[in-house]
Amino acid sequence: MSLRYGILGFLSKWEASGYDIKREFDDVMSVFWHSHLSQIYPELNKLEKEELISSELVPQAGKPDKKVYTITRKGREWLMNWLLAPPEAPKMKDVFLMQTFFMDNIPVGEVLLKLQMYKKERQQRLDKMREIIQIRWESIKERNVMKARILMSTAVLKRGMEQEIQYIKWCEETIRLVEACKNLWGKEEAAQTQNTYAETEHAEVPFPTAVSFSEVEDIFLEYFGDLIDDKGRNR
Template sequence: MSLRYGILGLLSEWDASGYDIKKEFDDLMGVFWHSHLSQIYPELNKLEKEKFITSQSIPQEGKPDKKIYSITSKGKEVLIHWLLTPPEPPKIKDPFLMQAFFMDHIPADEVILKLKMYKKGREQRLEKIKHAVEERFMSIKERNVMKARIIISAAVLKRGIQQEVQYINWCEETIQLVESCKFLWDKNKQTEFQYTDVSDQLSAYFFNALDI
């Protein structure tokens, strides 16, 4: 359901095509929400049927007509109502954490490799976000404009960057933990002494990072 409100939020600032909306989701809004065109266009059709938005076709030379969407007063009312409604607790779905939870079934070296590969992917995502943010702020500076939307979106983007940094740090810490406890993946090498030693490492891994 949140997708429709994200679309209404974008259209509350400027009229846009489905492609423009998808680009915005791919760039800065990708920090907190991902959506495909196959999801965006059906939602645009629903919003138009409910009279929350309207559309008009703009002729293009040598190309199909471009459909531009605009928010209606009814759409703005719905958007404001949603903004004033307390959000539901997040329902987390993280495919990598689901995999990681069961990685005791694969060799420790494979676990470490997967963590390193995933860390690299998050690093690349972080750089992409930073680049998009830098471009957006450069545009703001050149146009010499400042709005409330810019202020609050900057706060959201900061949280997105912090989240990527935290994920990268978690990967690094978990790689170190698995490397120091590789023997646990080989039941023939486990000893009572090592269990005690690992217990201390695990406590440090959890509580030192949380400042508990």
């Protein structure tokens, strides 16, 4: 449902084609929302049938006519009602965290590799956001204009950057945690385990090893830092 309000939000300030809207979703909106053209065009059709937006064909020299959408009065009312309504509680779906939860099923070498690769992906996202905000910053200075939409979209970018920085930090800390507790994946050396896994598609992981918590308590306390209440510390 939120996709339609994102579209209405874009059209609240200017008319746009489906491609223009997709480009906006790929820019700042990518911080918190991802959408394909295959999702945007059906939603545009629904919005037009519900008379929340209207469209017209705009002639283009040497190109097919472009369909441009505009928000209607009814659509603006729907958008305002949505903006003023209490926000829904976030429903988190993080595939990588789901995978991480069950990584005791794969060799420790693969665990470390996946964490390192994912850290790299999040760093690339952060670099992209920094590039976007740099371009926007230069554009704002050049035009010497500030609007409420620019202000609030910049706030969203800041939140997205903070989120990526925190995710990268979590990856780094978790890599150190796993490296300090490699023996929990079995008695074989991590290198042997990784080589064995690479040789066959479904290689078995060495039987997991259990140790007393006291052996890893200091490692855990360092990992969680201030997130654990002092009462839970066994000093």
